[in-house]
Amino acid sequence: MSEHDDSFGLLGLSDALADALADAEKLADSKDQHIDSSADGDSPDLDDSDSSESDDESQSIPSAELPASSPNRTKRRPRPVGDGRLIQLQAQFSRLERELNHERGSSARLRKEIEQAKADLKVTRQRFLRQxxxxxxxxxxxxxxxxxxxxxxxxxxxxxWIPALDTTVRVLGHLIFDDKVAPEVRQALELLRVEWQRAFDVVDLEVIEATGESFDPQQHEAISRRHEPGVDSGVVLEQVDPGYRLAGHLLRSAQVVVSEDA
Incomplete structure (x- = not known):
């Protein structure tokens, strides 16, 4: 996820929160207006004639027919129509707020990981530049x-220089083909390998690669033997350390593992 995608997602959530909050405020205002109008309608003005007629009628009705008054009964105010929508918007607002906080946390962690990767790459690059x-x-x-x-x-x-050459060649050969190594680091390793090859050419130093070749005692030294099914006897199965020739003269034999019959 890029920083641009993070910003776009956070802006979208912020806009959604703002819209939900605005709708909630509108419904709250509408609810207040509805309550005010209901309060005004509960106490209409009555003229004296209506009042007197009501008194007469109430006097003419026998007391047994009058409904018993309940002191504990309270008049229930009708529920405004917008309450359900307001609750729904409040729930939506809370959900969007949680998502926004989650996105902010994920974005902060991602930025921290990116900064750490940049720092590691810088250290690695400086190390190979020194080499x-x-x-x-x-x-x-x-x-x-x-x-x-x-x-x-x-x-x-x-x-x-041979011990240093062995270590360098072994490390370069391992890291260049490691899929976990970043492309920039792999490129730096390849440049370092080219510099080593240039140094070899200057002094006419040749590396002896023996893997897969027939064993040659003139330039190979067998440090181990083992049977390998499907492989003829006397074939180099593995090269432990490379050999070197300087100006055509053997400097060191390659250290190898050779196949043998069962």
Whole structure:
């Protein structure tokens, strides 16, 4: 739900509340006018002749025929016609007011979640920007090492970076294909992966990918073996850590799991 949709829903509920309140006020005014007019009609002016005739007639009627007066009986005022409609509008007003309060609460929670997501994204982006700067610095350092050191010295220098390379490649490979990662973060990860590949190209460093390949003891190191139905013996089932070649020379064998017969 967007903020525009929230505003539109709240405005609609506010308008409905205002309309219901206006109708209730109109009915209340109409009710007061009806009561006033009824009060005026309850005490009409009577002339003396009518009064005397009434007195005569009341005197001529035997006392036994007169209805017994009830001291506890009170005259009931007729219920105004608009009371039912007023009660209905009051109920509608209460319902709309509850819905409006609910929408306001939902909108506030949604805004809070959006702000938290923006803050998390900002922190993640800054983190990967720092890593990108570190990769660029390492690339420049490796470039200088390539121009000034012979191959053996280069191999010794690059080997120091292999643990960091393993961790970075493993994390990037996991996060890039994670559906829970936001598209912006996935894009930043892809940029970071490209920077690493550029650093590899500068020093002529090649990553050995072994999964699905036939086991080659020249560039693979089997750390485990297991039987896999439907797979021929001697096939790399899983690569635990990648291998590396520097300028065509094996720097480290790929750590793999190899299939075998039952």
């Amino acid at each position: 990108s700067d570190q990769v660029e610095a390492m690339t420049a350092q490796l470039d200088r090492a390539q121009r000034s050191l012979p191959i053996n010295s280069r191999q010794k220098f690059v080997k120091q």
